[in-house]
Amino acid sequence: MARPRTFDEADVIARARKAFAETGFAGTSLDTLLEATGLARQSLYNAFGGKKELFMRAFLSDAAEAVDAVESIRHGADSPLVRIRSQLVKVAVEHGGGQAAPSLFTKAAVELSAQDDQVASTVAAAFESMQTHYGACIADAQAAGEIDAAADAGSLGAFFVALIEGMSTLGGSGVPRATLLDIGLTSMAAIPITELGREHLGTDDGDWT
Amino acid sequence: MARPRTFDEADVIARARKAFAETGFAGTSLDTLLEATGLARQSLYNAFGGKKELFMRAFLSDAAEAVDAVESIRHGADSPLVRIRSQLVKVAVEHGGGQAAPSLFTKAAVELSAQDDQVASTVAAAFESMQTHYGACIADAQAAGEIDAAADAGSLGAFFVALIEGMSTLGGSGVPRATLLDIGLTSMAAIPITELGREHLGTDDGDWT
DNA sequence: GGGGTTCTGGACCGCTCCGTCCATGATGGG
DNA sequence: CCCATCATGGACGGAGCGGTCCAGAACCCC
Incomplete structure (x- = not known):
């Protein structure tokens, strides 16, 4: 009954996301x-x-994707502790790609949180979700005996949220992938890992044993 | 011989810094x-x-100040380890002030690193200096027997740079001071602290013992 | 294949942007 | 006391901004 669009809405949003993420x-x-x-x-x-x-x-789409990326640590074949490490490595690889544009979520949070209420509340909710997901995964690891039961899962969750935001900022400023990887793996030392947890992680990353 | 200025240049830069930090x-x-x-x-x-x-x-001024704030951990009456903790607490308090404007350094790094070469190189140099200062302070703490000598001071330095950038981003997005304080203190657990180091830190912060 | 509906893209609008010009004001040395 | 010198601020201009209008093109249903 009418002339069809020559563009795909999702594709347009994806391209807009890239453009906004750059400038x-x-x-x-x-x-x-x-x-x-x-x-x-x-x-x-x-x-x-x-x-x-x-x-x-574009912003809401990117924020949801950023939260989903963290949420993914709650499922998977590996043990909770291994999933956390994999997630940190993934963050380092994604944000450390040299010419790669910084995350729109981080960029918008820094640029507009103080000016736009909708952005601010979205960012706050996203941070809270991320913290919850990290905390739940850490609690799972505690239940599995990989992490000391006395650890504060909520504090560690907030800590990792701050860390991945910092990695995103550094990556967007040109810090190389290897440095981000180093940062992610170094941060694992903040987790009080049990002997069982160390076994699960294997011996390939000896820095933080 | 001429009409004098009615403004103070440094004061103008300080006000401009605040304005740019906000928007x-x-x-x-x-x-x-x-x-x-x-x-x-x-x-x-x-x-x-x-x-x-x-x-x-304004940006160069703020970047220099941000580096100086980290540099200050290399001097002081307290032990190196205690100075690191104090610095993290200071970062949390400064960036967690509710209505406080985010740091211009972080904001400019996120907004312009990908577009302006001078900003990008300044940011990269600042990150490198911060990492060096953290690393040197950690090395001092190792020499003082507060930190395990096997720890990688450079990796920990990069880790703390990422962390304080993340705290700055979170603080600028409205994350409360108490949460940032928690994050800063939690991050201390990433340092392999010796028995002597724990004694120096005291027992008032029992979370990460 | 005609008609109604939607998409398209160039022209256009008022506004704000940053930067410049210039007349005026203030100053202090000669 | 007057003039050279610099700061001041209102007015101005070209460019770019986001948003709107409208005539024509493309489409599908009837």
């Missing part, structure tokens, strides 16, 4: 956005409502 | 800047050269 919200003009997404001025307005709305779509 | 470079207009600093359009141009130049003055 931020205020630093990305509508024209730049149109070039990056390939769609026409009016199409962007029809489909999304405007620059701010498209940004929020 | 970033692209998000801070010249008019906003003029209102924040109290000087006239032409005066800003005469004294600094333009928006970008004033920003760089």
Whole structure:
């Protein structure tokens, strides 16, 4: 009954996410956005409502993805402790890719948390979810005897949230992947790991034994 | 021989620093800047050269201050290990002040590292200096027998740089001071502290013993 | 294949941006 | 006491901003 769109909405959001991640919200003009997404001025307005709305779509999408990436540590074939290490390695690899653009979630949190209430509450909720996921995984590891039962899972969760945000910032500023990997593995030493936990982690990473 | 200035250059830079820290470079207009600093359009141009130049003055000033804050752990009456803990507490308190503006250094690093070479190189140099200062302080603590001699001082230095950047990001996003304090103290567990080191730290913070 | 509906893209609008110009004001040495 | 010198601030200008309008094109259902 009508002319179909020549673009895929999810694809447009993905491209917008990349553009915003590179130059931020205020630093990305509508024209730049149109070039990056390939769609026409009016199409962007029809489909999304405007620059701010498209940004929020991209931002919310990236925030959800960032939380999901942390949530994934609660499932998997490996033991909880091994999953935490894998997650830290993954963060280091993803944010340490030299020319890779920094995470939009981190960028938006730093740029707009103080100015936009919706961004601020989204960021706060995301941090809380991440902390919860880390804490739950640590609690699982405690139940499995990999981590000292006396450890404060909530504190360690908050600690890891701060750490991965720091890694994201460093990675976006050009710190090489190897350094981020080192940071992630070094941070594991903050966990009071039991003898059983060390066995599960194996002996390939001897730095923090 | 000439009409004297009615403003103090250092004071202008301090006010500009605050304004840029709140809304970033692209998000801070010249008019906003003029209102924040109290000087006239032409005066800003005469004294600094333009928006970008004033920003760089403010940014370089803040970056130097951020490095100095870390450098300070290399001197002091307390033992090296205690100084590290004090520094982490200080970072938590400064960045966790609820309405406090985020650090311009962190904000500029996230916003502009990918776009401006001068910012990128300044940020990289600052990170490197911070890592060196942390590493040297940790080495001092090793020499004093507070930290296991087998620990990798460089890795721990990079780890703490990532952590304080993460704390800065979290603090700028509204994470409360108490949480940041918890994060800072939790991170101390990543250091392989000797029995002597624990004695020096005292027993008032029992979480990570 | 005609008609109604949606998408498209260039022209256009008012606004704000940063930077510049210039007339005026203030100063202190000669 | 006057003039050279610099700071000041209102006015201005070109450029870019985000957003809107509208005529034409593409499509699917009937």
